[in-house]
Amino acid sequence: MANLSVQMVICFTFACFLLLAPRNEAIECQDVVKYLVPCMSYLRGTGGPVPGACCSGVRGLNEAASTTPDRRTACVCIKKYSGEITGLNPNLVGSLPESCGVHLPFVPSPNTDCSRVP
Template sequence: MAARSSSQQLVAAAVLAAALLLLAAGAGTASAAVSCGEVTSSVAPCLGYAMGSAASPSAACCSGVRSLNSRASSAADRQATCNCLKSMTGRLGGGVSMANAANIPGKCGVSVGVPISPTVDCTKIN
């Protein structure tokens, strides 16, 4: 049971982080590479909402979303983060409400210009 919960949390984190990468597509300044650990840490507070156990994203979730959006400011950062997340989602299974995951950026006041989807083509992120 704990393994399934952990798997669901990682999938949720991956989906959310992919969404956050897409948010940052409009930013154009270079930054240090964003690690998979940083992505997971940034979106971990969003898991309750993404998995349907919370009515709205927490303040910590929104802070993480904004922080990740700021850090993943180059195309290389966004693509690397996207690929990391897709790798995680490929290894793990369900439990995430895609509707909730897609709503997180908007509920946190972060603009998204690309649809949020676990099937996003990371090479198209710029």
């Protein structure tokens, strides 16, 4: 009986470690949208200075999408939503990262092949 109790404690402890272990969660479209919401009025405009909150979001998205799969997901989400949101200025969308001092390995554009994003 004592042997069974020890095994149960070990199994329980192992299960707790699995549940509490940090996860490497991938970025999702809702995350991309959250980061870029502060940019919407700027991206619908004609230019001018980029709002600080927008650049903070761009930098946050760049940090969050640090792996190739995450960058590809972000690319797909940006393509999807930029085609669905009316009134976006495609030139501002494409130049937004550079305007915020962020280097991306792809240009946000409806024509970007997201499967080629490194």
